Amino acid sequence: MANTTTNSPLVTVDGTPLKVSLGRAKRKAKLRALLLVAPLFAFILLTFFVPIISMLLRSVDNEVVSYTLPNTAPLLSQWDASSGEIPGEAVFKALAADFKESAEDKYDDKSAGKVGRRLNYELTGFSSMFRKTARKSKKFEPPYKEAFIKAEKKWGDPKYWQVMQREMRKATDSYYLAAIDAGYDSEGNRAFNEPGKRVYLKLFWRTFWMSGLITGLCLLLAYPVAYLLSILKSRTSNMLMILVLLPFWTSLLVRTSAWIALLQKEGVINSLLVATGMLDDANRLLMIHNKAGTIIAMVHVLLPFMILPLYSVMKTIPPSYMRAARSLGATPFTAFTKVYMPNTIPGIGAGAILVFILSIGYYITPALVGGQSGTLISNLIAYHLESSLNWGLAAALGAILLAATFALYLVYDKIVGIDNMKLG
Amino acid sequence: MKLLNRTLIAVAVSAGMVGVASAKDLVVVSWGGAYTASQQNAYHAPYMANNPDITIVNDDSAGGAVAKLRAMQEANNVTWDLVDMVASDAILSCDEGLVIEIDHNAVLAAAPDGTPALEDFGDLVVSPCFIPQIVYSTTFGYRTDKVGDTPPTSINDIFDLDKYPGKRALQKKPINNLEWALIADGVPADKVYEVLGTEAGVAQAFAKLDTIKDSVIWWDKGAQPPQLLADGEVTIASAYNGRLFSVIEEEKQPIAMMWDWQVFDLDGWVVPAGGKNEADVLAYLNFATDTQRLADQAKYISYGPARASSAPMVGKHKDLGIDMAPHMPTSPAYAEHTLLYNYEFWADNIDDLTESFQAWLTN
Numbered sequence: 001m002a003n004t005t006t007n008s009p010l011v012t013v014d015g016t017p018l019k020v021s022l023g024r025a026k027r028k029a030k031l032r033a034l035l036l037v038a039p040l041f042a043f044i045l046l047t048f049f050v051p052i053i054s055m056l057l058r059s060v061d062n063e064v065v066s067y068t069l070p071n072t073a074p075l076l077s078q079w080d081a082s083s084g085e086i087p088g089e090a091v092f093k094a095l096a097a098d099f100k101e102s103a104e105d106k107y108d109d110k111s112a113g114k115v116g117r118r119l120n121y122e123l124t125g126f127s128s129m130f131r132k133t134a135r136k137s138k139k140f141e142p143p144y145k146e147a148f149i150k151a152e153k154k155w156g157d158p159k160y161w162q163v164m165q166r167e168m169r170k171a172t173d174s175y176y177l178a179a180i181d182a183g184y185d186s187e188g189n190r191a192f193n194e195p196g197k198r199v200y201l202k203l204f205w206r207t208f209w210m211s212g213l214i215t216g217l218c219l220l221l222a223y224p225v226a227y228l229l230s231i232l233k234s235r236t237s238n239m240l241m242i243l244v245l246l247p248f249w250t251s252l253l254v255r256t257s258a259w260i261a262l263l264q265k266e267g268v269i270n271s272l273l274v275a276t277g278m279l280d281d282a283n284r285l286l287m288i289h290n291k292a293g294t295i296i297a298m299v300h301v302l303l304p305f306m307i308l309p310l311y312s313v314m315k316t317i318p319p320s321y322m323r324a325a326r327s328l329g330a331t332p333f334t335a336f337t338k339v340y341m342p343n344t345i346p347g348i349g350a351g352a353i354l355v356f357i358l359s360i361g362y363y364i365t366p367a368l369v370g371g372q373s374g375t376l377i378s379n380l381i382a383y384h385l386e387s388s389l390n391w392g393l394a395a396a397l398g399a400i401l402l403a404a405t406f407a408l409y410l411v412y413d414k415i416v417g418i419d420n421m422k423l424g
Numbered sequence: 425m426k427l428l429n430r431t432l433i434a435v436a437v438s439a440g441m442v443g444v445a446s447a448k449d450l451v452v453v454s455w456g457g458a459y460t461a462s463q464q465n466a467y468h469a470p471y472m473a474n475n476p477d478i479t480i481v482n483d484d485s486a487g488g489a490v491a492k493l494r495a496m497q498e499a500n501n502v503t504w505d506l507v508d509m510v511a512s513d514a515i516l517s518c519d520e521g522l523v524i525e526i527d528h529n530a531v532l533a534a535a536p537d538g539t540p541a542l543e544d545f546g547d548l549v550v551s552p553c554f555i556p557q558i559v560y561s562t563t564f565g566y567r568t569d570k571v572g573d574t575p576p577t578s579i580n581d582i583f584d585l586d587k588y589p590g591k592r593a594l595q596k597k598p599i600n601n602l603e604w605a606l607i608a609d610g611v612p613a614d615k616v617y618e619v620l621g622t623e624a625g626v627a628q629a630f631a632k633l634d635t636i637k638d639s640v641i642w643w644d645k646g647a648q649p650p651q652l653l654a655d656g657e658v659t660i661a662s663a664y665n666g667r668l669f670s671v672i673e674e675e676k677q678p679i680a681m682m683w684d685w686q687v688f689d690l691d692g693w694v695v696p697a698g699g700k701n702e703a704d705v706l707a708y709l710n711f712a713t714d715t716q717r718l719a720d721q722a723k724y725i726s727y728g729p730a731r732a733s734s735a736p737m738v739g740k741h742k743d744l745g746i747d748m749a750p751h752m753p754t755s756p757a758y759a760e761h762t763l764l765y766n767y768e769f770w771a772d773n774i775d776d777l778t779e780s781f782q783a784w785l786t787n
Contacts, residue, residue: 110521111519111520111521113519113520113521114519116519117516117519120775124772124773124776125772126772127519127771127772128768128771131519131771196780196784196787197779197780197783198783199779199782199783199786202787264657265657266655289641289642367644368645371641371642372596372640372642375786380782385491386487386488386491387488387490387491388774388775388778389491389494389516389520390775
């Protein structure tokens, strides 16, 4: 009897094997859990990942040229750019047809002006060349070559045709080249720009070292504050916490403007120093519209992001640890470095990552107080998004920034370990 | 209960539809602040009084409007009916097919004497999509208390650190600064763009700017230079003339203007392609850009009306009661040395020269 029960599979009351029944119940629970996270997942996918990916794709997307000039594209690809001669009548005829089509289809994404703008990023002059030609193209008669050159003499210069031929491709690397201060030279080879025209690499470097410095300064200032908050009685520490959070609830612009009023040459701090005789009127300190301004204002703005994770970690460290270390003979310094600080590393990691990542993407504060030496890469990304409308270059710069951040994140994971991070 | 709910919803929906049918909202995008207020007073309010079925809704997001317009068009959901833009942005939007081309003479009112609109606006119609509204200028303001008895009178003084020590505020872009540098370096004004079109010319302009580079605070937003002047941070600043007017006349700061080589620029309307109320917007434009309306706007802000026929009708400031004609950048008193923003040149060279400018700033 005992033998048979151990050999036959366990069954539930209705006779289904227990394993199957359990599996079913689990599946149901899993499904329910999935359904619960599905809205959030869909939300993040739709509002976060899809836009970011579609924006990043713009850094290589180049379809506008061949899409707007469909007749010209196949003919131009057969042209020998090294011949030093402009293409023949057949290409001009196709181009005339494309211009006519785009004039009729202007609001349907087929604007010749758009192509002119696009090509102007590669070579100055395309913008007006396409605009002028588009205006006159309605009246073009064969021979088209003469008509084009009469409308705009740049059509007779092979260098423009060379760029057009190259950029007929559907995906381009020229935005990425531009983002690292490079481009195509007159022979069509990839090359770095001349030193006087290099901007972006310098700004990337500046963005990273300044963000590192800001993170370090935040840590230095936040650590004692967070410690104080964690050991005080809750009534006092709540009061102090409000002081930490208060700036958080104030508009970023207001806080930045307040720093302008404080730091500028005729500002509060300088005037105070001059009035007390600590500073000569002629030697007022330059604390704003330069790197110093950006660093001071950004440290202030980002400080709460360091204090809060540190505080939440320190709050959980029992004071008895330090007392135990002291009673076992450690000096205060040893007790701090061997016992207390290692326990706060999850908070340091979380705060540092938050502050660093926020500061590499900051642009309002540097734009207002940074002057010429305190401007960061995000200011140029914003410029290309909002003013120059060169979204391809903005996307390429953004993608590089993202990749660099990921790389740093991996380094951080290797050294500190991402599991060791505690956000609150 | 369910039935009641449904009935309520049905009633609400139909009421809403009736509402849409009888009244229309036109979303007009402009710069906000005193500028939108001047448009509200001079154009919107009288138009709405004459056309009770139209409501004009102000949207203050003209900064970065081209980017937003492009995003809207890509999403196929253009929610703006009319946008206020500077001329260079209007040209850009026109190229991109973001805004519609206008038949100026058909859409806009003729001058009181019958001059067709296109002729009345003259060469200020810099793009077929653009309807000019005002002429503004980028010019200079200086602290009267920091320049002694000899206030600056010429563009050369901007670059003269011995005669006028102290910081300068200039706009953080190549436009205007490069032109001024060349003029101050002795290039005749009519040759400026020719010279700037060559590499040597660009180098010459940057070399001249190098002489004051360490004394310049670069501004981004139009509100900054009047503030920098009022705080005494800078001695001389380039700024929009309307901003200087308000800091001088309304806030009574010790600041005065220097008009030498002011650079004219234009601001006006564009109609987004794919907008849902095109016919109503064009009807509104016919009213809002007529001779009287453009002259009326100058009662509220010191920008010059873009129509030639409006100039003689400019009156007094509504609140201050001062004569506005001498405060117009187009006033003959300041006409000796002026430059008109060269749209053609900058449309081609903006990308290249902005890059050079940024590199120059960074190095």
